Amino acid sequence: MPLTRTPTKTTSRPAAHAPAGDTLLRADHVQLGYWTPRGFNLAVGDASFEVAPREKVIVIGPSGCGKSTLLKAIAGFITPTGGTISVSGRTSLEPGPDRAVVFQEFDQLFPWRTVLDNVAYPLRVNGRSRRDALARAQEYVELAGLAHAADRYPHQLSGGMKQRVAIARALALEPAILLMDEPFGSLDAITRQRLQAELNRIVDQTHVTLLFVTHSIEEALVLGDRVVVLGNSPSNVIEIVDVRDLGGPETVEYGQMRGHLRDLLAVDKPIADDEEEEVLDGDGS
Ligand SMILES: Nc1ncnc2c1ncn2[C@@H]1O[C@H](COP(=O)(O)OP(=O)(O)OP(=O)(O)O)[C@@H](O)[C@H]1O
Numbered sequence: 001m002p003l004t005r006t007p008t009k010t011t012s013r014p015a016a017h018a019p020a021g022d023t024l025l026r027a028d029h030v031q032l033g034y035w036t037p038r039g040f041n042l043a044v045g046d047a048s049f050e051v052a053p054r055e056k057v058i059v060i061g062p063s064g065c066g067k068s069t070l071l072k073a074i075a076g077f078i079t080p081t082g083g084t085i086s087v088s089g090r091t092s093l094e095p096g097p098d099r100a101v102v103f104q105e106f107d108q109l110f111p112w113r114t115v116l117d118n119v120a121y122p123l124r125v126n127g128r129s130r131r132d133a134l135a136r137a138q139e140y141v142e143l144a145g146l147a148h149a150a151d152r153y154p155h156q157l158s159g160g161m162k163q164r165v166a167i168a169r170a171l172a173l174e175p176a177i178l179l180m181d182e183p184f185g186s187l188d189a190i191t192r193q194r195l196q197a198e199l200n201r202i203v204d205q206t207h208v209t210l211l212f213v214t215h216s217i218e219e220a221l222v223l224g225d226r227v228v229v230l231g232n233s234p235s236n237v238i239e240i241v242d243v244r245d246l247g248g249p250e251t252v253e254y255g256q257m258r259g260h261l262r263d264l265l266a267v268d269k270p271i272a273d274d275e276e277e278e279v280l281d282g283d284g285s
C-alpha cells in the first residue's frame, strides 16, 4: 500500500497505513479507563492503529491523554474495557517477554545487581542457563555501549547510562515489540539527543519493532516511521502520519511535518482556544 507522506492541513481521521504485510500489533477501537472512588474514569475513548513488523511507531499526545495507559494495556498490565488489542494474532495478553517495556524512571533497575546481572536476570527468569544468560547479556550490554561499565552497580551510573541498561535488558529478551514510555523524558537535552541516535542505531541493528510514547514532536520525528496522534482525554486517534524519509530538521518536508503535528496537537485543545478568545475579548473591551 502506498504511504502518504505529504503533510496536509486537514484534520481528517487517521490516514497513514502500516506497510502491507503481516500486522504485528493491532489496536482495534480500544477503550481504557480506571475505576476511582468517584466512578469510572475513561482515559482512552477509542484508539485504533496497527504496527507492522520492524516498524517504528510513535504515540504522541498531550499529557494525561492516556499514552501510558495504552502502552500498559499492550504490555498486558491492564485490560481494555472495550475493543481489542492483538499482538502476533493473540488477544489474551498477559505480561510477557515478547513485549518488553522501558519506562521513564531511572529506578527501574535492580540496585543490588551489576549492569551485566541486571540484563541477565530476566533471561534467567525466562529459563536460560546462567552461562547462556550471561553470554547474551554481555552481547546486549556491548550493543548499548556499556561494555566498560558491565560490573558497575546502578548507583554508579548516570541517568543516561541507566536508561541504556534498561534498553539492553529489554532487547536481550529479543521481544516481538519493544515498548518504550518516554524513556528519555528525564534526561538533559544533549544526553537525550545522543540516546535518540543510539536507539536508532540499535533498532536498525536488531530490527526490533518499536512502539515509543512521547509528548515531544522532535523526538517523534527523529525516531519514528509513523506517528499516531492522540487527542485530549478521553482520547481518540486524531491522525496517523508517515514521517519516514523526511530528511533532517533542515529540510522543508521536516519543517512542514513539524508544523502539521504542532497544529494537530493544538487543534484539539478547546480550552486553549477559549482562553485565547477570552484574551481577545479582554483586549477588545
Ligand atoms: N492507576 C490509575 N488510577 C486512576 N486513574 C489513572 C491511573 N493511571 C492513570 N490514570 C488517569 O488516566 C488518565 C491517563 O493517564 P496516562 O498516565 O495514561 O496519561 P499520559 O498520556 O501517559 O500522560 P503523561 O504525558 O503526563 O505521561 C489520566 O487522567 C490519569 O489521571
Ligand SMILES: [Mg+2]
Pocket: 067, 068, 069, 181
Ligand atoms: Mg505517561
